[in-house]
């Protein structure tokens with residue numbers, strides 16, 4: 543069974559298995575969340591800056 547994942551469009555926060563009323567990171571409302579499937583279909587590029595940032599921090 544796969545858990546639902548929601549992604550905040552404002553800050554990119556990824557919520558797995560729950561759907562809070564507001565983003566715990568930036569406080570955006572529920573209407574700003576999309577499912578991870580929608581996110582990868584529509585906003586695939588959005589994940590790239592995060593990965594680059596993580597790589598930069600790790601190196």
Ligand SMILES: [Zn+2]
Nearest residue numbers: 550553565568
């Ligand atoms: Zn957010």
